[in-house]
Amino acid sequence: MNAVNPLPAGGRHFMSGNEAVARGAWEAGCKVAAAYPGTPSTEILEYASQYPEMYTEWSVNEKVSLEVAIGASIVGSRAFCAMKHVGLNVASDALMTQTVVGVGAGLVIAVADDVGLSSSQNEQDSRFWGRFAHVPILEPADAQEAYEFIKLAFGLSEQFGTPVIVRMTTRICHVKGVVVAGERKEFRLEQGFEKNPAKYVMVPGNAKKRIPMMFEREDALRKFSEGSELNSIQDGTDKRIGYVTSGPTYMHVREAFPEAPVIKLGLSYPPPMEMIRGFAAGVEQLVVVEEVEPLLETEMKAAGIKVTGKEVLPREGELAPHVLRPAIAGLLGEELVAEAAGEKKSALVPSVRIDVNIGKNLFPRPPTMCVACPHLGIYYCLSKIRNTTISGDIGCYTLGAGHPWNALDTTICMGASMGVALGMDKGRVEADANKRIIGVIGDSTFMHMGMQGLLDITYNRGNVTILLLDNRTVGMTGGQDNPASGRDIHGDDSPQVDFRKLCEALGVKPERIHVVNPYELPTLFKALREEVKIPDTSVIITDQPCVLVDFYKVKAPYVVEDDKCTGCKNCLDVGCPAIYVTRRETVVKPNGKEKELAFVRIDSQACTGCDLCPKTCGPDAIVQVENFTRQ
Amino acid sequence: MTNPTTTNILVSGIGGQGVMTAAEILSQTALAQGYDVKKTEVAGMAQRGGVVTSHVRFGKQVLSPSIPPGEADILVGFEPAEALRWCSHLKPDGVAMVNRVKQEPPVVTLGLYEYPDDPVNQIEKAGINVHAFDAGAIARDLGNPKLVNTVMLGAISKYLPFSADILKNAILDRFRASKPKLVEINEKAFEAGRAAEAES
Numbered sequence: 001m002n003a004v005n006p007l008p009a010g011g012r013h014f015m016s017g018n019e020a021v022a023r024g025a026w027e028a029g030c031k032v033a034a035a036y037p038g039t040p041s042t043e044i045l046e047y048a049s050q051y052p053e054m055y056t057e058w059s060v061n062e063k064v065s066l067e068v069a070i071g072a073s074i075v076g077s078r079a080f081c082a083m084k085h086v087g088l089n090v091a092s093d094a095l096m097t098q099t100v101v102g103v104g105a106g107l108v109i110a111v112a113d114d115v116g117l118s119s120s121q122n123e124q125d126s127r128f129w130g131r132f133a134h135v136p137i138l139e140p141a142d143a144q145e146a147y148e149f150i151k152l153a154f155g156l157s158e159q160f161g162t163p164v165i166v167r168m169t170t171r172i173c174h175v176k177g178v179v180v181a182g183e184r185k186e187f188r189l190e191q192g193f194e195k196n197p198a199k200y201v202m203v204p205g206n207a208k209k210r211i212p213m214m215f216e217r218e219d220a221l222r223k224f225s226e227g228s229e230l231n232s233i234q235d236g237t238d239k240r241i242g243y244v245t246s247g248p249t250y251m252h253v254r255e256a257f258p259e260a261p262v263i264k265l266g267l268s269y270p271p272p273m274e275m276i277r278g279f280a281a282g283v284e285q286l287v288v289v290e291e292v293e294p295l296l297e298t299e300m301k302a303a304g305i306k307v308t309g310k311e312v313l314p315r316e317g318e319l320a321p322h323v324l325r326p327a328i329a330g331l332l333g334e335e336l337v338a339e340a341a342g343e344k345k346s347a348l349v350p351s352v353r354i355d356v357n358i359g360k361n362l363f364p365r366p367p368t369m370c371v372a373c374p375h376l377g378i379y380y381c382l383s384k385i386r387n388t389t390i391s392g393d394i395g396c397y398t399l400g401a402g403h404p405w406n407a408l409d410t411t412i413c414m415g416a417s418m419g420v421a422l423g424m425d426k427g428r429v430e431a432d433a434n435k436r437i438i439g440v441i442g443d444s445t446f447m448h449m450g451m452q453g454l455l456d457i458t459y460n461r462g463n464v465t466i467l468l469l470d471n472r473t474v475g476m477t478g479g480q481d482n483p484a485s486g487r488d489i490h491g492d493d494s495p496q497v498d499f500r501k502l503c504e505a506l507g508v509k510p511e512r513i514h515v516v517n518p519y520e521l522p523t524l525f526k527a528l529r530e531e532v533k534i535p536d537t538s539v540i541i542t543d544q545p546c547v548l549v550d551f552y553k554v555k556a557p558y559v560v561e562d563d564k565c566t567g568c569k570n571c572l573d574v575g576c577p578a579i580y581v582t583r584r585e586t587v588v589k590p591n592g593k594e595k596e597l598a599f600v601r602i603d604s605q606a607c608t609g610c611d612l613c614p615k616t617c618g619p620d621a622i623v624q625v626e627n628f629t630r631q
Numbered sequence: 632m633t634n635p636t637t638t639n640i641l642v643s644g645i646g647g648q649g650v651m652t653a654a655e656i657l658s659q660t661a662l663a664q665g666y667d668v669k670k671t672e673v674a675g676m677a678q679r680g681g682v683v684t685s686h687v688r689f690g691k692q693v694l695s696p697s698i699p700p701g702e703a704d705i706l707v708g709f710e711p712a713e714a715l716r717w718c719s720h721l722k723p724d725g726v727a728m729v730n731r732v733k734q735e736p737p738v739v740t741l742g743l744y745e746y747p748d749d750p751v752n753q754i755e756k757a758g759i760n761v762h763a764f765d766a767g768a769i770a771r772d773l774g775n776p777k778l779v780n781t782v783m784l785g786a787i788s789k790y791l792p793f794s795a796d797i798l799k800n801a802i803l804d805r806f807r808a809s810k811p812k813l814v815e816i817n818e819k820a821f822e823a824g825r826a827a828e829a830e831s
Contacts, residue, residue: 363744
């Protein structure tokens with residue numbers, strides 16, 4: 001993205017939480033911001049990159065992004081990094097020692113928890129890192145607060161000499177709200193980096209001396225939390241229940257129970273336990289509403305505060321008003337009357353409802369690969385090769401586990417396809433002696449965490465075939481640039497990685513590396529079939545770009561000549577969404593067996609002429625349109 | 632328990648249909664009218680042909696960003712099955728505005744699931760005030776399939792707490808700024824949507 005004029009100070013801007021975070025960091029005088037893309041945090045750095053006063057980068061993984069921010073902080077610049085929840089697992093090695101070091105200038109980490117798993121492999125509660133790393137956790141409840149809290153976080157970081165985590169959730173990142181923005185204030189330390197090995201060189205002798213300082217800092221933060229404006233009480237008239245909330249649950253509780261007293265924890269770690277105790281004294285009973293884990297609940301109970309939490313509220317997912325209302329109605333012993341539709345009713349739950357079962361038995365509409373996606377040909381081939389076990393990874397190509405390919409057997413975490421494939425090879429039991437092990441990984445995931453795994457495979461002589469799907473972008477998060485695109489976060493040229501050379505350097509024999517065009521089905525199929533038979537480490541690199549980025553060139557579309565289509569369904573195995581069935585038939589073959597036929601057409605407005613499906617069509621019924629105009 | 636001062640609009644459809652754009656226009660228009668506004672955005676996997684919904688809420692003060700089931704005033708369905716999927720989110724006196732153009736997902740093409748015979752009829756049978764029409768045909772007749780968005784916004788314009796002209800001008804202002812050549816055709820699309828609502 002190119003630099004744009006920043007939105008003016010003052011006025012009401014309509015911003016997502018992610019945009020607000022970028023704005024807040026910029027206004028705070030942040031100088032260095034880094035991230036690896038990951039839903040729901042991706043847009044933070046996309047917006048940050050539009051402010052020319054900040055150095056911004058796509059890092060190859062979250063650990064590197066945090067290390068870049070640490071370096072900048074140490075030499076005196078306010079620094080920031082953003083990541084999704086699983087990203088902090090990767091970056092945690094840096095965090096767990098940096099918390100012992102402290103900071104130079106302010107160091108802020110925004111972590112976005114995908115509560116409800118809109119696009120993630122698990123659900124995690126990043127507030128745990130506050131307890132684990134002894135760092136403060138700020139939890140905004142909407143976009144305006146996300147903006148304000150990021151600004152406050154830099155000051156807090158410097159005041160206490162600690163990295164600060166701002167914990168976001170999908171409902172903060174991806175919800176737009178009204179934000180009143182301000183001006184940027186430059187932040188400058190008078191002097192640059194000063195050597196201080198006792199602080200910055202974490203050998204045991206130095207670290208030992210700093211650990212008590214870290215605990216003193218945590219105690220000071222605990223006191224600060226008690227009187228901080230970040231934590232506040234909203235009084236209410238219905239004192240039957242008082243609610244303890246942090247982050248977006250504050251909004252959900254206020255909406256569901258507008259008359260109830262609520263304590264809002266903007267600084268949720270360390271929690272202001274005495275403030276909570278005082279609040280509890282003024283209500284009949286206390287309920288803690290937290291997404292996802294019962295962290296505050298456990299700590300309150302340990303502090304001797306009587307509180308109800310996960311006994312009545314779900315352990316997972318978003319605690320939206322419609323989830324809270326029936327749970328609290330039950331806790332209050334309100335009469336629950338079963339209605340015809342199976343819904344409960346009480347004073348807290350709206351009783352007149354449209355039948356909730358309407359539309360519940362519909363077909364699912366899962367995400368699919370795009371029309372002409374370069375992965376289509378790869379999964380077509382993988383689905384046709386027998387006797388394989390395929391370890392997969394995180395990216396669009398994870399969809400290969402679905403219909404019609406069913407050609408992916410595992411997905412764990414970024415880069416896991418490599419190590420898992422080697423483990424499948426080394427750990428195979430007698431029954432799997434002849435199984436071919438294949439690992440599938442995308443370019444960005446390979447550079448993120450896959451390279452070390454491949455080195456482990458070659459070093460340990462793994463009998464594994466790796467498919468490295470290089471589409472020159474981070475596809476699943478919306479097509480961000482990376483070292484495979486050869487462009488930086490601003491779209492400017494930067495060195496492009498050469499995967500053939502890289503794999504060779506990691507120990508793969510040159511003759512075992514093939515660079516293949518994934519639309520050339522026969523070539524791809526032949527390479528795959530041959531390499532899986534060779535008991536060595538092979539890498540097949542596919543080299544065509546994602547159809548959603550500007551490298552991809554659209555060609556004239558194809559159509560099906562109805563009179564030639566035999567209904568064989570071969571083309572449907574490609575899985576391209578532009579191909580649709582017009583009618584189905586069942587015929588009886590000469591041997592008496594029934595065969596299902598499906599006659600197809602191609603949506604020419606959607607087709608981009610990739611020329612993949614014609615290669616699967618025996619009767620040559622799929623032909624390119626001449627003189628086509630797109631609407 | 633529902634907040635009578637908040638207007639809740641649920642927009643549903645499929646990735647790439649313009650659900651997010653429609654929701655953004657509604658939000659910006661409400662914002663310009665001085666309301667507090669919250670809008671959910673969906674990103675990531677949604678652009679891969681999956682279900683897309685956007686919740687638009689505006690009023691004096693909006694707290695939770697998601698519309699609880701049973702509290703939507705208006706459902707804008709860009710596809711009939713996606714309207715059926717979300718129609719139980721409506722209030723009993725809510726209105727569903729549905730584009731009749733069907734889009735079958737690959738799981739239906741592959742024969743794994745069936746597409747419902749008449750989703751609009753099912754919505755109607757649930758006692759919902761539904762208006763359905765072929766917004767795709769209206770847009771094509773006007774010469775640009777991308778006009779579906781403006782047609783749908785025109786169709787819901789009389790159900791908003793501000794006048795239809797305010798929404799129309801907000802849409803046209805966007806085009807005046809970026810693509811002035813498309814102002815006239817979008818005005819026609821908006822009016823065609825209003826007419827389609829009245830006739831359906």
